[in-house]
Amino acid sequence: MRKVAVIGAAMGRIGRYPELMFQDLGWPAVKGAIEDAGLERNDIEAVYCGSAYGGRLAGQRALRPLGMTGIPVVNCENACSSGATAFREAWHAIAAGRYDRVLVLGIDKLSMLGGGVLPGQPEDWEVDVGLTMPALYAMRARRYMHDFGLTREQLSRVSVKARRHGALNPYAQYQKPVTLEEVMAARPVADPFGLLHCCPTGDGAAALVLCAGELVAQSTIRPVWVAGAELTSGRFVTGFRDITTAEITARGAHEIYEETGVDPQDVDVAEVHDAFAIAELMYYEALGFCKKGEAIHLLESGATSLGGRIPVNMSGGLLSKGHPVGATGAAQIVEVIWQLRGQAGARQVEGAKVGLTHCTGGGIAGLDHGACAITIFKT
Amino acid sequence: MSISASEPRYALAGTIGFEEAQEPRLMGGQCVQCGVKVFPKPKICSVCWGVEQREAPLATRGKLYSFSVVHAARKGWPSPYAIAYVDLEDGVRICAPLEADLAHLPALDTQVELVVGTLRTDADGGAVLSHRFKPLQEAR
Ligand SMILES: [Zn+2]
Numbered sequence: 001m002r003k004v005a006v007i008g009a010a011m012g013r014i015g016r017y018p019e020l021m022f023q024d025l026g027w028p029a030v031k032g033a034i035e036d037a038g039l040e041r042n043d044i045e046a047v048y049c050g051s052a053y054g055g056r057l058a059g060q061r062a063l064r065p066l067g068m069t070g071i072p073v074v075n076c077e078n079a080c081s082s083g084a085t086a087f088r089e090a091w092h093a094i095a096a097g098r099y100d101r102v103l104v105l106g107i108d109k110l111s112m113l114g115g116g117v118l119p120g121q122p123e124d125w126e127v128d129v130g131l132t133m134p135a136l137y138a139m140r141a142r143r144y145m146h147d148f149g150l151t152r153e154q155l156s157r158v159s160v161k162a163r164r165h166g167a168l169n170p171y172a173q174y175q176k177p178v179t180l181e182e183v184m185a186a187r188p189v190a191d192p193f194g195l196l197h198c199c200p201t202g203d204g205a206a207a208l209v210l211c212a213g214e215l216v217a218q219s220t221i222r223p224v225w226v227a228g229a230e231l232t233s234g235r236f237v238t239g240f241r242d243i244t245t246a247e248i249t250a251r252g253a254h255e256i257y258e259e260t261g262v263d264p265q266d267v268d269v270a271e272v273h274d275a276f277a278i279a280e281l282m283y284y285e286a287l288g289f290c291k292k293g294e295a296i297h298l299l300e301s302g303a304t305s306l307g308g309r310i311p312v313n314m315s316g317g318l319l320s321k322g323h324p325v326g327a328t329g330a331a332q333i334v335e336v337i338w339q340l341r342g343q344a345g346a347r348q349v350e351g352a353k354v355g356l357t358h359c360t361g362g363g364i365a366g367l368d369h370g371a372c373a374i375t376i377f378k379t
Numbered sequence: 380m381s382i383s384a385s386e387p388r389y390a391l392a393g394t395i396g397f398e399e400a401q402e403p404r405l406m407g408g409q410c411v412q413c414g415v416k417v418f419p420k421p422k423i424c425s426v427c428w429g430v431e432q433r434e435a436p437l438a439t440r441g442k443l444y445s446f447s448v449v450h451a452a453r454k455g456w457p458s459p460y461a462i463a464y465v466d467l468e469d470g471v472r473i474c475a476p477l478e479a480d481l482a483h484l485p486a487l488d489t490q491v492e493l494v495v496g497t498l499r500t501d502a503d504g505g506a507v508l509s510h511r512f513k514p515l516q517e518a519r
Contacts, residue, residue: 117453140445
């Protein structure tokens with residue numbers, strides 16, 4: 001397997017852009033990433049595009065305005081992990097020697113779906129009796145609170161932390177901090193969650209240029225190396241299972257730590273899939289940042305805030321930066337690339353050398369989640 | 380095209396059966412080859428690939444594993460409503476609407492029992508029924 005580096009990264013501010021065409025949401029990120037890499041469009045040999053709601057040929061539609069046509073375009077759908085799945089496939093294609101320079105695009109335009117709760121998966125029996133994605137996570141939260149004594153006030157601190165960091169990120173959908181009182185009093189969505197315990201829906205695109213290690217010297221930019229990119233899917237369990245444990249994430253984390261030799265204690269900065277406040281806490285545990293049941297203490301100690309031992313979601317995370325589903329994995333990677341290059345501005349983690357991104361999602365009855373993608377980068 | 384009032388519409392077709400005493404049962408599948416019980420009844424057993432599945436009435440009682448009161452519902456659903464995971468006595472976990480007083484919510488692990496009731500109203504104004512669980516009333 002060849003070494004692979006990321007040499008270009010770009011994204012637009014996540015938000016709601018109902019007036020923008022899908023293609024016009026996408027091409028600026030593509031152009032930005034190629035220019036960031038110091039390349040020209042003809043240098044790109046293939047494109048991997050992740051989108052969950054973009055419909056057919058999302059990649060080709062976003063590339064056409066740039067005249068980037070006539071090359072292989074692979075469209076990947078894996079719910080929240082679509083963008084990260086595209087990245088993993090692109091990394092593997094270069095590592096295996098198929099291509100030297102590849103572009104990854106993550107893109108989704110959720111404003112096309114109207115507002116409110118995302119539509120459920122057709123033919124899913126749990127959806128047919130009233131399960132929604134916020135309700136699923138709310139049930140995880142309620143059980144976690146019951147089993148580990150977490151309070152609603154503590155849960156609300158996750159949202160306060162997210163918005164505090166999102167306020168430092170010009171690419172975030174929400175850039176205004178919130179108080180604990182505001183989180184606690186926000187209108188109910190799925191008890192115990194109020195509106196500010198849930199990520200917003202939004203529109204966004206993020207792009208990356210990957211390059212084979214031996215060609216990196218020709219690049220003008222400091223490379224960030226891909227240590228590993230792990231993808232796994234949920235296991236179907238017919239009986240009882242503990243929904244306070246993020247099984248798919250814990251399994252994926254174990255695999256990538258084995259594969260890369262990186263220890264959770266080595267991670268300097270991480271972007272994790274905090275679609276709901278409880279998720280960030282569950283993922284601290286599943287990713288090995290702390291022991292089971294102790295996540296809130298890690299957060300309250302300041303360890304996961306800017307200046308702490310393991311800053312998590314300096315971008316604001318999904319709760320503040322926003323969650324354009326299929327773009328999210330690519331946007332997380334853009335943030336970590338910027339962090340490892342020292343380009344993250346007011347939210348920069350000083351001296352960050354090892355970064356991790358994690359995204360997981362896609363509700364299917366009987367599975368923890370449909371997909372989970374974890375990536376580790378090194379300077 | 381209309382469905383008569385005497386033919387109830389269920390959200391999940393074929394999942395509600397009635398015993399002789401007219402007590403409703405939630406019907407799942409049990410693999411003839413390996414015995415695993417799954418709800419709803421599958422066409423193939425995910426454990427052993429057995430394709431022969433018998434109709435299996437599931438336990439009518441279980442424990443409330445977790446629940447949420449949904450305020451932001453999808454279009455066409457009345458809200459708020461409570462949705463739960465119930466762990467049945469025979470080892471099957473069921474996602475089900477919870478029939479409870481939303482002002483006095485039950486504790487987790489409370490014993491619950493099966494009832495059948497209205498889930499929502501469809502576009503024609505007809506009731507759509509489903510399995511539901513409600514906290515078990517202690518015998519007085
Ligand atoms: Zn079987």
